[in-house]
Amino acid sequence: MGHLLIDAALGRPVPRTPIWIMRQAGRYLPEYQAVRSQLSFLELCKSPDRAAEVSLQPVDILGVDDAIIFSDILIPLEGMGMNLVFDEGKGPLLSDPIRSRADVGRLTPYDAIRDNGYLPDAIRVLVRELGGRVPVIGFAGAPYTLACYAVEGKTGKQFARTKAFMLSDPEGFRALLGRLADAVADLLTAQIEAGASMVQLFDTWAGDLAPEQFRAFALPFAVEVIRKVRRPDVPFVYFVNGVAGKLHELQGCGATMLGIDWRIGLDEVRSVYGPTMPLQGNLDPCTLYAPPEAIEEQVARVLAENAGGPHVFNLGHGVLPDIPVAHVKHLVDCVKRLSVRGDS
Amino acid sequence: MGHLLIDAALGRPVPRTPIWIMRQAGRYLPEYQAVRSQLSFLELCKSPDRAAEVSLQPVDILGVDDAIIFSDILIPLEGMGMNLVFDEGKGPLLSDPIRSRADVGRLTPYDAIRDNGYLPDAIRVLVRELGGRVPVIGFAGAPYTLACYAVEGKTGKQFARTKAFMLSDPEGFRALLGRLADAVADLLTAQIEAGASMVQLFDTWAGDLAPEQFRAFALPFAVEVIRKVRRPDVPFVYFVNGVAGKLHELQGCGATMLGIDWRIGLDEVRSVYGPTMPLQGNLDPCTLYAPPEAIEEQVARVLAENAGGPHVFNLGHGVLPDIPVAHVKHLVDCVKRLSVRGDS
Numbered sequence: 001m002g003h004l005l006i007d008a009a010l011g012r013p014v015p016r017t018p019i020w021i022m023r024q025a026g027r028y029l030p031e032y033q034a035v036r037s038q039l040s041f042l043e044l045c046k047s048p049d050r051a052a053e054v055s056l057q058p059v060d061i062l063g064v065d066d067a068i069i070f071s072d073i074l075i076p077l078e079g080m081g082m083n084l085v086f087d088e089g090k091g092p093l094l095s096d097p098i099r100s101r102a103d104v105g106r107l108t109p110y111d112a113i114r115d116n117g118y119l120p121d122a123i124r125v126l127v128r129e130l131g132g133r134v135p136v137i138g139f140a141g142a143p144y145t146l147a148c149y150a151v152e153g154k155t156g157k158q159f160a161r162t163k164a165f166m167l168s169d170p171e172g173f174r175a176l177l178g179r180l181a182d183a184v185a186d187l188l189t190a191q192i193e194a195g196a197s198m199v200q201l202f203d204t205w206a207g208d209l210a211p212e213q214f215r216a217f218a219l220p221f222a223v224e225v226i227r228k229v230r231r232p233d234v235p236f237v238y239f240v241n242g243v244a245g246k247l248h249e250l251q252g253c254g255a256t257m258l259g260i261d262w263r264i265g266l267d268e269v270r271s272v273y274g275p276t277m278p279l280q281g282n283l284d285p286c287t288l289y290a291p292p293e294a295i296e297e298q299v300a301r302v303l304a305e306n307a308g309g310p311h312v313f314n315l316g317h318g319v320l321p322d323i324p325v326a327h328v329k330h331l332v333d334c335v336k337r338l339s340v341r342g343d344s
Numbered sequence: 345m346g347h348l349l350i351d352a353a354l355g356r357p358v359p360r361t362p363i364w365i366m367r368q369a370g371r372y373l374p375e376y377q378a379v380r381s382q383l384s385f386l387e388l389c390k391s392p393d394r395a396a397e398v399s400l401q402p403v404d405i406l407g408v409d410d411a412i413i414f415s416d417i418l419i420p421l422e423g424m425g426m427n428l429v430f431d432e433g434k435g436p437l438l439s440d441p442i443r444s445r446a447d448v449g450r451l452t453p454y455d456a457i458r459d460n461g462y463l464p465d466a467i468r469v470l471v472r473e474l475g476g477r478v479p480v481i482g483f484a485g486a487p488y489t490l491a492c493y494a495v496e497g498k499t500g501k502q503f504a505r506t507k508a509f510m511l512s513d514p515e516g517f518r519a520l521l522g523r524l525a526d527a528v529a530d531l532l533t534a535q536i537e538a539g540a541s542m543v544q545l546f547d548t549w550a551g552d553l554a555p556e557q558f559r560a561f562a563l564p565f566a567v568e569v570i571r572k573v574r575r576p577d578v579p580f581v582y583f584v585n586g587v588a589g590k591l592h593e594l595q596g597c598g599a600t601m602l603g604i605d606w607r608i609g610l611d612e613v614r615s616v617y618g619p620t621m622p623l624q625g626n627l628d629p630c631t632l633y634a635p636p637e638a639i640e641e642q643v644a645r646v647l648a649e650n651a652g653g654p655h656v657f658n659l660g661h662g663v664l665p666d667i668p669v670a671h672v673k674h675l676v677d678c679v680k681r682l683s684v685r686g687d688s
Contacts, residue, residue, distance in 0.1 A: 158629075158630055158664065159630065160630050160633045160664070160666075161633075163628065163630040163631070163633060163634065164630070164633040164634055167631065167633075167634035167635075167638040167642070168634050168635050168638055207607060208607060209607070209628075210606045210607065210609070210626075210628050210642075210660075211607075211608065211609040211612065212609065212645055212649075213628075242586070242588075242607060244586075244588035244589035244607075244608070245588035245607040245608030245609070245612065248612070262554045263551060263552060263553070263554065263555075263586060263588075263589045264555065264588070264589030265554070265555040265556065265589070268555065268589065268592070282554075284507065284553075284554050284557075285502075286502055286503065286504050286507040286508070287507070287511065289504045289505075289507060289508040289511075290507065290508055290511035290512050291511075291512050294511040294512055298511070301556055305556075316554075320502065320504070322504075
């Protein structure tokens with residue numbers, strides 16, 4: 001039996017637009033906070049039962065159309081021997097950043113099952129507990145975005161060191177990206193084998209690149225991952241945050257569906273990709289600070305801009321931690337109500 | 345007699361591509377730091393002689409093709425009665441943010457000469473001291489970007505309060521934008537009357553809007569400013585940071601030249617605007633962390649992507665405070681050397 005979300009992502013006809021929300025298992029939910037009060041962020045990632053538990057919460061509370069596994073894009077960096085800690089308030093820190101070709105040699109060989117096996121384990125628990133109610137989504141960070149974290153050692157804004165490494169030693173930087181692409185492909189494959197019905201590659205920082213550098217450093221390694229991982233029945237979503245300047249670059253990247261941030265209209269994306277490409281997105285997460293009527297109006301706008309093409313509704317980036325749960329629930333309800341296709 | 349930069353901005357033929365650099369008078373220059381050690385940021389803005397002095401520094405040190413007046417986009421907010429302070433390290437703070445239609449009523453009537461007269465005064469000093477060597481550029485923040493600061497009370501990342509105000513009370517938010525457009529038009533006109541040969545409107549945050557909201561809230565008020573200020577012989581530059589998703593929106597905005605950030609290629613911009621629209625930009629500021637050969641290569645790439653159309657070279661955003669001065673000088677030299685047009 002098909003799932004609404006998988007059908008939409010594969011471009012098949014569906015009775016209404018499915019919806020999920022990036023970071024739907026997260027801090028804005030009191031039920032998530034309750035679990036997190038008992039263990040650290042990284043402990044939660046590494047506890048399959050608890051990770052599955054928080055992944056289920058938004059399915060029960062919001063009625064979203066999938067359960068994305070709770071995890072973090074940085075775990076393969078830890079799996080490759082880097083020292084990863086999550087400092088409350090400061091975000092992730094890697095105390096031993098990779099800043100030269102020699103540093104790349106410090107990364108240890110990676111095996112998803114051996115080094116991050118708790119993630120496919122969590123997917124297996126989640127699939128079992130869901131019993132087919134909604135599909136499970138797996139994910140990973142894209143090679144360029146992981147390289148930004150590996151080089152900066154923390155979340156960045158300008159990525160000065162990353163770009164200095166990239167421009168001064170392109171081959172050394174490509175060696176890093178190649179190692180990351182191998183790891184990411186292995187990790188996504190392990191998630192599919194554990195039962196993920198769709199996977200998403202998050203390229204959070206690639207939109208910040210000049211297009212020439214996007215073509216040279218971000219895209220080829222994402223394409224390599226897509227090529228290794230993609231299966232006909234498991235949709236592959238490539239999400240580039242800040243995608244507007246790279247629309248032509250992404251043509252032919254091999255992804256089943258493109259994730260689109262909110263800074264460009266879906267109508268503009270369709271003007272390049274046509275009416276049959278599956279698109280995911282793209283409501284500005286800040287819309288959820290607005291009152292319910294405004295949220296409904298903006299949902300209607302996004303649906304109108306998509307103009308009936310294959311579509312999975314989502315925010316254009318992750319839900320913010322101080323958003324009222326009632327507003328998120330209202331969003332889900334609006335999408336379900338406003339997107340019903342008339343029969344005939 | 346014409347100036348190279350003004351000619352290029354007006355689309356006239358020039359022997360080489362002119363260059364200036366956003367934030368060229370600023371913290372990366374030891375000579376600027378020496379002045380700033382004697383007075384605060386806002387005191388410097390308000391001292392016409394000293395503001396003119398730091399505006400001149402990059403002309404002497406780097407050989408750029410204009411002197412942009414040293415100032416700050418937030419001064420009209422202070423001029424309209426808001427309490428503006430610059431906290432070292434934290435950036436600007438406005439302790440009495442505008443968060444409702446009632447708050448908009450708190451803004452006092454604005455007159456550029458009375459409330460920010462030190463800025464046209466500084467331009468007069470600068471024009472006199474330059475004696476025609478290079479033209480003087482004036483500037484202001486665009487209404488939407490100023491509204492972000494007025495509402496958030498500080499520099500933002502997500503602009504949650506701004507968007508909540510915008511979506512919950514569009515008419516109230518438009519009232520704020522209208523007040524800001526009037527002030528900005530008045531301030532730019534005063535700068536032209538004091539001797540500015542070109543003006544730039546900085547819309548630093550408008551690229552973050554969904555296109556529908558860009559069309560509803562950012563664009564019309566920028567267009568109003570352009571309409572009120574533009575003169576045939578004084579180029580008007582509209583710079584939207586993160587412009588890639590709004591290229592079609594900007595067609596017909598009335599600006600003489602568009603400022604382009606680095607996240608989209610000038611070739612892509614020209615595919616919409618054609619070969620005759622003057623464009624300004626668009627090297628990634630982080631390129632200046634790279635070694636000299638890489639800087640030269642990237643300059644050549646930007647020139648090639650522009651493909652010979654009317655062009656003023658610039659970074660795609662402001663120069664960063666920890667960039668080596670020698671790299672900035674090298675950038676200026678590369679542009680001057682690589683962009684010379686063959687005669688014949």
